[in-house]
Amino acid sequence: MSDQPTVFTKIINGEIPCFKIHEDEHTFAFLDINPLSPGHTLLIPKEQVATLDKLSDDAAAAIGRVLPRLCRAIVKATGIADYNILQNNGELAHQAVNHVHFHIIPKPDTKTGLGVGWPSGELNKGTASELAESISSGL
Secondary structure, eight states: OOSSOOHHHHHHTTSSOOOEEEEOSSEEEEEOSSOSSTTOEEEEESSOOSSGGGSOHHHHHHHHHHHHHHHHHHHHHHOOOOEEEEOOOSGGGTOOSSSOOEEEEEOOSSSSSOOOOOOOOOOOHHHHHHHHHHHHHTO
16 A cells, blocks of 8 residues: 555545544544435545555454444434445455545435445355365465
8 A cells, every 4th residue: 555645544634624423543434525325424444554454453343343333323314224335445346545445325215325236146166165265264
């Protein structure tokens, strides 16, 4: 990751204004400036890393503590019970800012909010066991 501050680091540091919702030692949350729906919020770690696999355990735990509380607050404030949580890692996965971030996107109806296509495939049972073992051994 570059040592240059990301737009999100600049927001955390107060160099770029935002509509802040939450801040603690490890996390920062604010309204998205290009929302897909009312209440669209970003939750970011203060630790500047590009992808989730590079996030420290402490920052990840902090995100895990804040994310459900933030979702409850968004549901209460908007009255919208359905929502998506989106988190992208890398350019091919549509990550636009190289700083880990979670979108909480209320889904008030079928036309507003996040649209999702899911071109599912079929699990290859011949290689699934080897793949599962390889992933498991990486933990």
